[in-house]
Amino acid sequence: MAGNATLSLQHAVGGQHRMEAHLLGCQFAPHRHDTYAVALTLQGVQSFDYRGSERHSQPGGVVVIHPDERHDGRPGTCDGFRYRGIHIEPGRIQRMLGGRELPFIAGGTSTDPHLIRAVRVLLADYQRPLGELEFDDALYDLSTALNALSTQRRQLKPLDYCSAELAREFLVAHWDKDVTLACLEQVSGRDRWKLSRDFRALFGTSPYRYLLMRRLEQARNMLASNQAPADIAVACRFADQSHFIRHFRNAFGMTPGKWAGPA
The missing domain is CATH 1.10.10.60 (Homeodomain-like)
Structure with a gap:
């Protein structure tokens, strides 16, 4: 980093994976996680590489990184940038969507007013933890906005959401154990390779990841x-x-x- 480089990262209270960050003269290294990363750009230009292209978000715009997609993050100008963000487990989105393929936002950025409104509800009152019902209501609005904007409409074979959810819950409960596809097949009652396919489509990543x-x-x-x-x-x-x-x-x-x- 340069001598005047700063990375300020503040995690919001409430255990809902919300944060505020300010980057000046530094950047996030390329990485990927199994959650949606949703961010509201507050100041400056938020720039990042995503699916082979450089993307930019201006103040008031929203960034939506799909689960398990490699990306980075850096200031688009010498003035740095500030944003608020939240990481959302696809399993919570699936509770709202009822087992559809996860929404994908082309380009990773949006200025859609319905999506921006939903994101602002999640991130505006930053110092106050959201109640569980309030959080679920906000996630429902976000899920429907994402689904309406999604460009990912592939024709897939029917997805077995119930079996995939059983496998997901087992992985959550047994994160500290050795787990195999054979074990997940037994837990879910679904052929291991069909389960693996469904899991990727519904939760955006593989069971191992x-x-x-x-x-x-x-x-x-x-x-x-x-x-x-x-x-x-x-x-x-x-x-x-x-x-x-x-x-x-x-x-x-x-x-x-x-x-x-x-x-």
Whole structure:
């Protein structure tokens, strides 16, 4: 980073993966995660590479990164940029959509007023945790806005949402165990390869990547309580600390130390 480079990252209270960030002279490394990353640009130009092209979001615009899509993030001008964002598990979106293929927003940016309105509800009152019913209402509005704008309308074979959801719930509950496709087949009652196909379409990533991200999510929680990275690596079933750091950076675009901030 340059001498005047700054990365300010503030996590909102409430455990709903909301945050506000200000980048000046620095950037997020290329990474991918199994959640939707939805951001409202507040100041400056929010630039990023996505699906082979450079994208830009101006103040008031919305960025929507589809689960498991590689991207980065940087200021589009020397003045830096500021945004508020939220990471949303596809499983929560699926509760609203009822088992349709996940919406995809072409280009990763939008100025659609319905989508912007839904995002503002989620991010405007930043210092106050959202109640569960309030949060679900806001997610419903966001899900319907995303679905209305989606450009991903492939003709797929019927998806077995119930079986995929059983597998997803099992992975959430057993993030600290060795899980195989054979195990998920038994849990869900669905042929393992059909289940794997359905899981990708419904939740935007593979069962293995979903399990890996649950471990990284646990690692973030442990970082927030100031536990040592070496201890976290062991507890979250990574081979060693360097293995943990590499996966963390690939998922979140920064090292565990940078994410945790000053002690």
